[in-house]
Amino acid sequence: MSNKLSEPLGKVAYTNARLLDPKSGLDAVGGLLTEGESIQDFGPGLFRDGVPDGVAEVNCGGKCLAPGLVDIRVQLREPGDAHQGTIASTVRAATKGGVTSFVCLPNTDPVIDDMSVVEFIARRARKLGQAKVYCYGAITKGLEGTELAEMGMLSESGALAFTDGDKVVADAQVMRQALSYAATFGLLIVQHPELESLSGGAMNRGKLATRLGLPGIPREAEIILIERDIRLVEMTGGRVHFAHVSTSDSVDVIRRAKDKGLDITCDTAPPYFALNETAVGDYRTFSKLSPPLRAEEDRLAIVAGIKDGTIDAIASDHSPQDEESKRLPFQQAAFGGVGLETLLPVSLDLYHNGDMELLDVIGRLTSVPADLLGLTAGRFEKGTPTDLILFDPDEGWKVESHDLLSKSKNSPFDGRPVQGRVIRTVIDGRSVFGADA
C-alpha cells in the first residue's frame, strides 16, 4: 500500500474488522474492499472465502472499522494567526484524531466572508492530502453583526452553512434577516448562543466563581439567546443550529422546540459532557472555555440530551490558543481548548460509561453531523470516497498536551486518562495516519 498522492492505488481488502456504519445500522464482523479512492463493497460475509489475488490485505485484527469522523466545529488560525495553528498542523491533528472531514469557522483573518478565502483554504487543504477541510461562511460581513455577507455566492463557492463563529449574532433584527434570507436558499444558520451583555465573566456563575473571586457567566446567557432564536425561527421559517450547548435548560428548551416540529438542531463538545466547572480548580486557564464549563447537573443533562437525540451531534470545538494567551491571570486568559485529537476517546466515555451504544456514539461523530451540513461523508457507501478509521475502543492512554500534534497545546483534557485510540486513518483510499502512513 502506498500513501503517495501520485502513485495509483490498487485494491485493498480490510479483513477481520468490526464494521460500524451508523447510517445503515451495521455493527458486525466483516470486511471492506476499496478500489482506488472509493469503497467497492463491504459487509459481514465479504472475504469469507479469502482475499482474492492481486488485492492487498489489511487485517484489522478484530478492531473497529468505521467511517472517518466529521467534525463540524473547528477553528483554523490560517490565514491570520498561523503561529497558533496552520492549516497543515490542524489537518495533521485531525488525521491523528480520526477526523477525516472538518468544517472550519469563518473567524480567520481575513474573515471567510468572501469567496476568495473559501477557495484559498480549499486549495491549501487539498494539496496536503489529509483531512478534508470545509468552510462555514460568515453570516455578517467582517463578523461585525450588522450587514449580511453574500451567503448565496459564498454557498456556491463551497461554504456549507453560515455562522459568525465564536461571536453571537447579537442583534435580533440581524438574526431575523439572516434566518429569513438564508431560508431563501435553504441554508443553515449556526449560532454561538450567548447573550453578550450577560457574558462579561470568566467562568460559570456559581459557588466556585464566588470562591475564586471571578466574575461569573450566568447560564441564562445561553438559555435566553436560544429561546430568542427559537422564536425567530418560528417567525421566519428559517433553520438554526445551536453550537456547543452547555446547560440543562438549553436542552429542555431545544427538546420542546423540536417536539413542536421546528427546524432546530444542536451539537455539544466533549468538555460539556465530560467535565464540569470544578476542572477550573485553582485558576486553570486550559479549562477556560466558551461557553464556560458548567455545573455537574448541567453535565448530566447534556449526557441525557445526547442520549435521547435532543443534542444531535458532537463536535470538537477545536479552539487553539498559544501559550502567551493562556499563561495569564484567569480573567485575562483567552477562552478555548483544542479538541481534534481527543474528540473520539472522550466521546467514547459515553459508551464506556454505559450511556450509549458504541454505534450510536460513532453516529453522532459521523453521519449525523455530515447529514446536518449535507456532506456525503460519515458513512459506508459503495462508490463513495474511502474515508475511514480503524480504532481500538478500549485501549487506554493518557492525554499529554506536549504529545499533541496540534500546534497549540491548550487541551482541557491534559493529563486525563482516556480509552480509545485511532490505529489508522484512511482518506480517499490512502492511509494517512498509522500503519503505512
Added chain:
Amino acid sequence: MEDDALDITPYPHRHLLGIEGLPPNEISLFLDLAESYVEQNRQANKTGSLLHGRTIINLFFEDSTRTRTSFELAGKRLGSHVINMSVATSSIKKGETLIDTAMTLNAMHTDVLVVRHNQSGAVKLLSEKVNCSVINAGDGSHEHPTQALLDALTIRRRRGKLAGLTVAICGDIQHSRVARSNIYLLTTMGARVRLIGPRTLVPCTFAHLGAEIFHDMNEGLKDCDIVMMLRLQTERMHSNFFPSVREYFQYFGLDYEKLSNAKEDALIMHPGPMNRGVEIDSEVADDIGRSAIREQVEMGVAVRMACLEILTRESAKAQNSAETPNPAGAKF
C-alpha cells in the same frame, strides 16, 4: 512536650496565598506571634534583627498606600532589606510581564515577595514560578489574607476571642477580597458571619461560603458584636450596582440609627480607605469608644511581621523543599 511541639512545622506551606483552607491552629499561629509584635512596636526602639540580611520585595501591580507601607515597616522592623516595586498595570503588556517579572525577581534571590495584583489568581500564578515565599497582599476579588488576620487580631484583642461572635460585613461583598478572606477566617475560628448589602453587591452565591445573607441593614445588624464596613468602590457606580451614593447611604450607610440595632458595645471596623458620608457616617467612624479603625492599622504591622517571620523560618523551607516551582513551560 514543648520540645516536641517545636519539632513539627506549625505552618507547613511555603506561601501565604489565602485564608481558605487554613485550619484554626495555623491561623492562631499568626495571631499569637503577631500579638508579641504589638508590644515591640510600641517601644521606642522598634527594630529587631531576626530577618537581618533577608531581602523582601513589595511587588505592587495595583496602587496601595497602607498595605505597602505596612509591609515595608514590618520588614524593616525585623531588620531585613525591603524594596518597593510599583508596576502600573496600564503601562505594561498584560500578564506577559507578570511572569517575566516573577522570573527576574526570582533570579535575584529574594526571600519573600509580597504581591498585589488586580486580577484574581494572579498571585498564585506568580507563586508557581518562583523559589521564594510569596505573600498575597490582595489579588483581584479573591483574597487579602493579611487584612483578615489583622482584623481578627483586632477583634481578639478587644473581645478576647473570635468563637461565638456575630460579625456583620457590609457593602460591596461581591467584588471584595477583604470580605472573602474574612468569611473564611471568621467561620473557621467559630464566629458567625453575616453579609449585608443590596442584592447586586451581595449575591446569593455567597451563602455557599458559609455566611448568612441580609439585604436589610437594620435586620442584619441586629445583635451583632462587630460591624465591619467595606469601602464602596464608587467607580462601580456606572455599572448600575446601585443608583446613587445618596440612595446607597440611605439604605446601607452606617449611621447611629442603624447601628442601634447592633449590640450596645458593638465594635466598628473598616479596612480603609474610608469614604465618609458614603458607606460610613463621619461621626461613627471617629467614635473613639466604638471604632477600632485606627487600631486595625496598628495591628496590620504586627500581623505582617508575624507573616514574614513564619514564612522565612528555615524549618518551613526544609519541610517544603519538595514543592519546587514549575518551570516557565509547565502546566498552568
